[in-house]
Amino acid sequence: MTGIAVIGLGYWGPKIARNLSKLQELGEVERLIACDLNEGKCDAIKSQHPKAETTTDFDSVLSNKSIKGLVIATPVTTHYKIAKQALEAGKHIMIEKPLTQTAEQAKELIKIAREKKLVLMAGHTFEYTSAVNKAKEIIDSGELGKILFVNSSRLNLGLFQLDPIDVLYDLAPHDISIINFWLGKEPKAVSASGKSHFIPGIVDDAHLCMEYSDGVIANVHDSWLYPIKDREMAVVGTKKMLVYDITKENELTVYDKGVDLLQENAKSAKDIEYRDKGAVPIATEKTEALQAELAHFIECIERNKEPKTSGEIGLRVVKVLEAAEQSLAHNGARVEIRE
Numbered sequence: 001m002t003g004i005a006v007i008g009l010g011y012w013g014p015k016i017a018r019n020l021s022k023l024q025e026l027g028e029v030e031r032l033i034a035c036d037l038n039e040g041k042c043d044a045i046k047s048q049h050p051k052a053e054t055t056t057d058f059d060s061v062l063s064n065k066s067i068k069g070l071v072i073a074t075p076v077t078t079h080y081k082i083a084k085q086a087l088e089a090g091k092h093i094m095i096e097k098p099l100t101q102t103a104e105q106a107k108e109l110i111k112i113a114r115e116k117k118l119v120l121m122a123g124h125t126f127e128y129t130s131a132v133n134k135a136k137e138i139i140d141s142g143e144l145g146k147i148l149f150v151n152s153s154r155l156n157l158g159l160f161q162l163d164p165i166d167v168l169y170d171l172a173p174h175d176i177s178i179i180n181f182w183l184g185k186e187p188k189a190v191s192a193s194g195k196s197h198f199i200p201g202i203v204d205d206a207h208l209c210m211e212y213s214d215g216v217i218a219n220v221h222d223s224w225l226y227p228i229k230d231r232e233m234a235v236v237g238t239k240k241m242l243v244y245d246i247t248k249e250n251e252l253t254v255y256d257k258g259v260d261l262l263q264e265n266a267k268s269a270k271d272i273e274y275r276d277k278g279a280v281p282i283a284t285e286k287t288e289a290l291q292a293e294l295a296h297f298i299e300c301i302e303r304n305k306e307p308k309t310s311g312e313i314g315l316r317v318v319k320v321l322e323a324a325e326q327s328l329a330h331n332g333a334r335v336e337i338r339e
């Protein structure tokens with residue numbers, strides 16, 4: 001049994017605290033400390049989870065020998081500093097998405113964790129959902145044929161972040177981590193376009209285009225400025241198409257739809273025909289991904305295992321974000337992903 005602390009109790013931290021508290025009830029977490037600079041946020045956690053201890057003193061968590069792992073759910077701009085302090089104090093860490101702001105920071109954390117033999121895990125929650133893993137199985141089985149492209153929309157009204165980060169740093173880590181996981185690779189180059197409509201310098205609506213090897217393109221639209229909540233991801237293959245949408249009762253559907261060539265080297269629409277053999281909903285479990293993710297973090301600490309969403313996997317997402325920011329600053333220019 002392991003002592004775990006959650007750092008940051010804003011929007012996401014209380015969900016982590018609730019799941020850790022459940023794991024404490026199940027006997028998988030020995031001691032739980034919830035920490036935030038804001039005392040009111042600590043009090044709120046204490047009232048909901050009486051067994052959790054709370055503190056506003058981050059240093060006291062670092063010096064507490066019974067705490068082996070830290071889950072960092074503070075603003076993105078604070079991840080690197082807090083994570084580095086935690087690793088240097090000998091703590092295993094899971095950092096909420098995105099791992100860090102820059103690839104340089106991520107590489108340094110990976111190096112420290114490796115030298116100190118500590119777990120460094122990226123909080124890519126969607127990779128722990130049943131639907132995303134089932135979709136990966138379907139893609140890998142070849143049922144969809146050769147993957148042609150991926151489309152992803154993550155749109156809603158808000159939430160603008162207090163942290164000075166744009167919509168890509170807030171939402172695109174989900175799209176990038178899921179698509180990298182599904183395709184089993186990272187993009188070679190990206191281009192991004194977007195605009196800040198309200199807060200100067202903070203892009204609130206953006207399009208990101210990622211180029212993978214074999215000509216696969218992934219297009220992502222992320223926005224804090226949209227009238228409806230849209231979370232649709234589609235993977236289009238030569239044989240079938242898959243749609244993943246967490247706003248639907250059936251999150252995953254495989255469509256036996258596509259275009260067949262009537263002759264090789266098609267020259268016009270006369271040389272193709274459409275195929276529509278319907279849709280098959282795919283059953284997935286409705287368990288909370290965050291609990292599976294936290295249980296995995298604890299297992300990695302106890303068994304000295306490399307996490308599924310390792311520091312390296314987190315770095316791949318940060319590299320895309322960094323390249324996307326460069327592209328945004330240069331009117332959507334194509335930016336190659338650096339090693």
Ligand SMILES: NC(=O)c1ccc[n+]([C@@H]2O[C@H](COP(=O)([O-])OP(=O)(O)OC[C@H]3O[C@@H](n4cnc5c(N)ncnc54)[C@H](O)[C@@H]3O)[C@@H](O)[C@H]2O)c1
Pocket residue numbers: 007008009010011012013035036037038041058072073074075076078082096097098123124125162163170
């Ligand atoms: N995995 C997901 O689906 C998901 C969803 C939402 C947010 N997140 C991530 O969670 C992280 C936090 O996001 P949020 O929306 O909860 O932010 P937030 O601004 O609502 O909360 C951050 C909290 O951290 C506290 N904090 C800041 N510095 C601290 C320090 N040094 N020590 C202790 N507490 C400190 C603040 O007081 C605040 O309460 C971000 O990385 C975000 O990207 C992940």
